[in-house]
Amino acid sequence: xxxxxxxxxxxxxxxxxxxxxxxxxxxxxxxxxxxxxxxxxxxxxxxxxxxxxxxxxxxxxxxxxxxxxxxxxxxxxxxxxxxxxxxxxxxxxxxxxxxxxxxxxxxxxxxxxxxxxxxxxxxxxxxxxxxxxxxxxxxxxxxxxxxxxxxxxxxxxxxxxxxxxxxxxxxxxxxxxxxxxxxxxxxxxxxxxxxxxxxxxxxxxxxxxxxxxxxxxxxxxxxxxxxxxxxxxxxxxxxxxxxxxxxxxxxxxxxxxxxxxxxxxxxxxxxxxxxxxxxxxxxxxxxxxxxxxxxxxxxxxxxxxxxxxxxxxxxxxxx
Numbered sequence: 001x002x003x004x005x006x007x008x009x010x011x012x013x014x015x016x017x018x019x020x021x022x023x024x025x026x027x028x029x030x031x032x033x034x035x036x037x038x039x040x041x042x043x044x045x046x047x048x049x050x051x052x053x054x055x056x057x058x059x060x061x062x063x064x065x066x067x068x069x070x071x072x073x074x075x076x077x078x079x080x081x082x083x084x085x086x087x088x089x090x091x092x093x094x095x096x097x098x099x100x101x102x103x104x105x106x107x108x109x110x111x112x113x114x115x116x117x118x119x120x121x122x123x124x125x126x127x128x129x130x131x132x133x134x135x136x137x138x139x140x141x142x143x144x145x146x147x148x149x150x151x152x153x154x155x156x157x158x159x160x161x162x163x164x165x166x167x168x169x170x171x172x173x174x175x176x177x178x179x180x181x182x183x184x185x186x187x188x189x190x191x192x193x194x195x196x197x198x199x200x201x202x203x204x205x206x207x208x209x210x211x212x213x214x215x216x217x218x219x220x221x222x223x224x225x226x227x228x229x230x231x232x233x234x235x236x237x238x239x240x241x242x243x244x245x246x247x248x249x250x251x252x253x254x255x256x257x258x259x260x261x262x263x264x265x266x267x268x269x270x271x272x273x274x275x276x277x278x279x280x281x282x283x284x285x286x287x288x289x290x291x292x293x294x295x296x297x298x299x300x301x302x303x304x305x306x307x308x309x310x311x312x313x314x315x316x317x318x319x
Contacts, residue, residue: 008067009039010113011092015082016058017048019100023057026100031065033106037113044069045100046086049076062312070312077306080182083162085306088175095171097162104163108200112165121193123165124157127202154189157197164188180298180305 012034014026034041047055047070055072062068071085083097094116098104104125112123162184166174173191 006091008042008092009094010034010037010041010109011090011095012041012043012109013046013083013086013090013095013097014043014100015046015048015079015086015097016050016054016100017076017079017082018050018052018054020050020052020054020057022100022102023054023061026102027061027065027068029102030106033109034067037110039113042067042069042090042092044071044086044090046082047072048079048082049073059312071308072310072312074307074309080184081306083184084182085308087171089311090171093168094165095168096165099163103202104161105200105202108163108198109165111198111200115196115198116165116167118196119194120196121167121170122188122195124160124195124197125163125165126157126197126199127159127161128199154186156185156189160197161185162188163200167193169193180303181295182305 012030016023019026030043034043043065045058045068047058055070058068058070062070069089071089073082073085077085086097087095094113096109096112098106108125112125115123166188170191170193174187177187
């Protein structure tokens with residue numbers, strides 16, 4: 001079925017940022033899989049301010065595939081908000097987000113759809129191994145999951161990314177969440193619902209290069225933690241209490257020592273170490289508080305998550 005029904009059974013959401021090389025490879029593999037499912041479907045590609053020919057290639061595919069909807073954002077808002085835009089505009093009874101680089105195999109959608117038909121609200125797609133990642137990246141991922149599980153009230157399923165199937169009611173719940181700091185993996189986990197899982201083998205990136213470097217991954221991990229935990233704020237109260245206690249003990253020792261042995265000349269090194277250590281701790285604390293305050297500032301401004309420049313609908317018209 002071509003997917004032109006008013007309310008399709010399946011929506012596939014694909015955020016795209018500089019994925020021009022991957023567009024023809026993606027649809028050459030994705031469309032035969034979707035047509036083989038024998039359900040009505042739509043494919044929503046969100047062009048997240050790409051600077052290459054991603055939009056042009058998507059519109060070229062759209063000429064031959066009426067099930068493709070293209071949402072062109074006004075600028076690059078980031079993958080999390082581009083994914084939010086796709087969820088907001090999706091219409092399917094079941095919704096599957098996936099990447100454009102074919103690391104998420106389209107063939108796994110059939111297995112997720114079968115689980116959904118059994119009555120599950122969410123079907124996780126768990127990768128069996130991290131293909132194409134270095135040892136340091138794998139260790140970083142394990143460390144992030146460990147820290148997140150121990151410091152946050154939300155537990156993230158291991159080796160599960162954005163690739164999953166969600167029932168319409170789950171997507172509607174996510175769309176009603178007004179927060180602007182969008183850590184989608186945490187949001188997906190936070191909403192709950194009955195879930196099952198399938199296991200898939202992650203593929204190599206079809207073309208192009210990843211948009212994440214070590215610094216961006218670190219920032220992404222920190223954003224995720226601060227979005228779902230206030231532990232970084234609370235821990236500095238405990239650290240401050242420990243430092244204050246040690247300082248008080250040290251003062252008592254110095255007073256007793258002075259009363260017994262008299263006044264001596266304090267060491268310059270010990271003074272500098274104390275000042276620099278406490279100054280560094282204070283600046284680090286202010287930085288963490290500033291990050292939370294920045295989130296409050298973003299929420300108070302109330303700006304939209306994304307701005308749509310144009311929507312190219314399946315019919316031969318655009319809005």
